[in-house]
Amino acid sequence: MGHLFSKRKSRVTEHDKALLQLKTTRDKIHQYQKRSEATVEKDRQLAKKLIRDGKKERALLLLRKKKFIEEQLKKTDGTLDNIEKMIQDIEFSQIEMQVVDSLKIGNESLKQINAMLSIEDVEHILDETQEAVEKQREIDALLSGGLLTEEDETAAEEELDAIIADAIQKRLPEAPTDVENPEVVLPDVPETLPEAEKKAQKEKVAMAAS
Known part of the structure; x- marks a missing residue:
């Protein structure tokens, strides 16, 4: 019965690969957002300086660029939400699979224990x-x-x-x-x-x- 509780060899499944890829994509999007936010702030400050210098055309180009980046950031927010949801779903599915595997092992162990004890022996x-x-x-x-x-x-x-x-x-x-008087x-x-x-x-x- 000891083989039922032997340690399983760890192996990388397709679910693990998909989970790793999703987390890698999520991290890259976070990095992109940080760079984009820094660029937006930098362009905003530069546009203000150009306006003060009377260079409105160049300031307008920077503001257009800044606006485009901000729109891209909004899209990445939605993408991040979807990725996070998929990560949670996969992780929860993996937990469910582990629970099912544990139940199978426990059920097999219980069957073997019951086989070792007959009803007559117990009685x-x-x-x-x-x-x-x-x-x-x-x-x-x-x-x-x-x-x-x-x-x-x-x-x-x-x-x-x-x-x-x-x-x-x-x-x-x-x-x-009384020998002398036996009547006594x-x-x-x-x-x-x-x-x-x-x-x-x-x-x-x-x-x-x-």
């Missing part, structure tokens, strides 16, 4: 991505306890309390009996613990489980 990638996202959500929910309802939490706590109480009961020594009954060992001790036992069991 498979999306499915795998969705499965991974859902699995991660389940893991996050389990870690945060989000899958347990309030009843489940209560049942789990009650089961933990029972395990703790059973563990404590096994650790306590058996209650002694000792008080039963309480099966429940104060809340503070129960909480401490829960923490111990939780630490042992982890």
Whole structure:
């Protein structure tokens, strides 16, 4: 695909030649106008001097020449307008051609990229991505306890309390009996613990489980 973006060799087209010729003509006309304007001003000043010297015939010839040059300058103004318009049209056409060429290159590149990826591949990638996202959500929910309802939490706590109480009961020594007076009954060992001790036992069991 790299060949699509390789640098093009610069070449002079017919449009470039026409554009160069028009600009050269424009520059020559500008130079002609400057020379003509200088000549007109020079003839005007010389005509004034001839009139002061009483040489009216020569002054009239200079004024006629000056008038002719001024008429030519008016014509060159119109020619310049046409040339400038043609230059702008050609330059804009060249920009349009560059845009079209760029669109062609981009379209060809897009076709090649699409050919590298099939619809089945894209669907498979999306499915795998969705499965991974859902699995991660389940893991996050389990870690945060989000899958347990309030009843489940209560049942789990009650089961933990029972395990703790059973563990404590096994650790306590058996209650002694009165050998001389077997009818005497000792008080039963309480099966429940104060809340503070129960909480401490829960923490111990939780630490042992982890």
